[in-house]
Amino acid sequence: MSDPAIQKKPTLKRVIIALVLGTGGGWAAQMLHLPLAWMIGAMLTVTVAATAGLPVAIHPLLRQIMVAVLGVLLGSSFSPELLDHLADWSMTLTALAAYCAIGGGLSYLYFRFVAKYDPVTAYFAGMPGGLTEMILVGSSLGGDARQISLTHASRILIVIMTLPFAFQILEGYEPAARPPPGPPLLELLGSDVAILVACGIVGFLCARALRIPAAGLVGPMALSAIAHLSGWTAAKPPFELIAAAQVVVGSAIGARFAGVSLALIRRALFYSLGGTAILVAVTLVFAFTLTLVTGIRPDALVLAFSPGGLAEMSLIALALSMDAAFVATHHIIRIFLIVVMAPMAFRLLNPNLKVTEKSGL
Incomplete structure (x- = not known):
C-alpha cells in the first residue's frame, strides 16, 4: 500500500536535493549555535522545501544505515557503571505502562472528539510512539494511513523543534560549549572501527531476524x-559520521511532508499541536512526580518520557550531556509497550467494530 504522506519515491535526484538542502540547513544551524544543530537544521530546511513542492526524499536504506550509526553511538553510552543503576530505574520503567495508557487514552479522546478522526485513525494517531508500526497496524485495521503518518510526523517535528530550545532557555544549555559526541575519524584505531562496524551490521541483522x-x-x-x-x-x-547521520535523519523527517497539500499539512499540524500538548503535559506530570519519588533529575525524566522518536530524543540527551543510556532504555521500553500492547488493546476495546482497509490516498 503506497502512501505519499510517508515519502515520495526516493529517486537519486530527490535524495541529492534533500541531502544538499539538509546539509546546508545543518551547517547554518551549526553556525548559529542552535541545539542539535545538524538534525534540526536539516529537518527545518527539508520540511520547508517539501511543503514548497520541491522534489525531496530520503532512501529508506540510507536512513537505515545512518540510524544504525546512531544506534552504535547510543550503545557506546552504556558503561560498566551503568549496571549499578538498573535497580534505580525499575520504578520509572514500570511507570511507562501507565504513561502509555493515560497519554494514549487522552490523545485518543482528543483526536476522536476534537479533531473528528474516525475511531481507528484517532486511536493509532494518538499512541505516543512507534510511528512506522502505528501506520502499518492502523491502516491494516481500516485507519487513514495518511492522517496517522502526518499526525505522528508532526508530533515528532514539534517535539524536536521545541524541547532543545526549552532546555537551552530553562537550563542554560550552551551548544557551543559542549564537546563533540565522537572523536575525529582519523583518530580511531582500525580495531575499534572493525568492532563498531560489526556492531552496526550484525546488530541490525539479528534484531531484524528476531x-x-x-x-x-x-x-x-x-x-x-x-x-x-x-x-x-x-x-x-x-x-x-554522527553529523551526517543527523542530517539524514532530520532530512527524512522533513521529506515525509513531500507531496502533501498545504491544507492537509496545516490541518495535521494544527491538531498535532493539541495532541502533542496533551502528551507533553502527561510527560511533565510523570517526570516531576517520579523525581519526588526517585530523586532522578527531572530534565532526564522529561526526555525519557517525551513523545518524540527514540533516536531523536537520545540525540538530544547526548547534546545536553545527559544520561543517553537512561533516555534510550526508556524509549525502547515505551516503543515495545506501544507496538505490542496497542493493537491488542484496540481489539479488546472494539470487539464489534467493523473496519475496512483504507489506502489513505
Whole structure:
C-alpha cells in the first residue's frame, strides 16, 4: 500500500536535493549555535522545501544505515557503571505502562472528539510512539494511513523543534560549549572501527531476524552496549559520521511532508499541536512526580518520557550531556509497550467494530 504522506519515491535526484538542502540547513544551524544543530537544521530546511513542492526524499536504506550509526553511538553510552543503576530505574520503567495508557487514552479522546478522526485513525494517531508500526497496524485495521503518518510526523517535528530550545532557555544549555559526541575519524584505531562496524551490521541483522521493533536502531545499540559493557572497546563513531547521520535523519523527517497539500499539512499540524500538548503535559506530570519519588533529575525524566522518536530524543540527551543510556532504555521500553500492547488493546476495546482497509490516498 503506497502512501505519499510517508515519502515520495526516493529517486537519486530527490535524495541529492534533500541531502544538499539538509546539509546546508545543518551547517547554518551549526553556525548559529542552535541545539542539535545538524538534525534540526536539516529537518527545518527539508520540511520547508517539501511543503514548497520541491522534489525531496530520503532512501529508506540510507536512513537505515545512518540510524544504525546512531544506534552504535547510543550503545557506546552504556558503561560498566551503568549496571549499578538498573535497580534505580525499575520504578520509572514500570511507570511507562501507565504513561502509555493515560497519554494514549487522552490523545485518543482528543483526536476522536476534537479533531473528528474516525475511531481507528484517532486511536493509532494518538499512541505516543512507534510511528512506522502505528501506520502499518492502523491502516491494516481500516485507519487513514495518511492522517496517522502526518499526525505522528508532526508530533515528532514539534517535539524536536521545541524541547532543545526549552532546555537551552530553562537550563542554560550552551551548544557551543559542549564537546563533540565522537572523536575525529582519523583518530580511531582500525580495531575499534572493525568492532563498531560489526556492531552496526550484525546488530541490525539479528534484531531484524528476531522481529524487534525499530530493529535498525535497537539492534546496533544493543550489540554496541554489549561491546562497551564488556570492555571490548571504548570508542564512539567519528563526529563526522554522527553529523551526517543527523542530517539524514532530520532530512527524512522533513521529506515525509513531500507531496502533501498545504491544507492537509496545516490541518495535521494544527491538531498535532493539541495532541502533542496533551502528551507533553502527561510527560511533565510523570517526570516531576517520579523525581519526588526517585530523586532522578527531572530534565532526564522529561526526555525519557517525551513523545518524540527514540533516536531523536537520545540525540538530544547526548547534546545536553545527559544520561543517553537512561533516555534510550526508556524509549525502547515505551516503543515495545506501544507496538505490542496497542493493537491488542484496540481489539479488546472494539470487539464489534467493523473496519475496512483504507489506502489513505
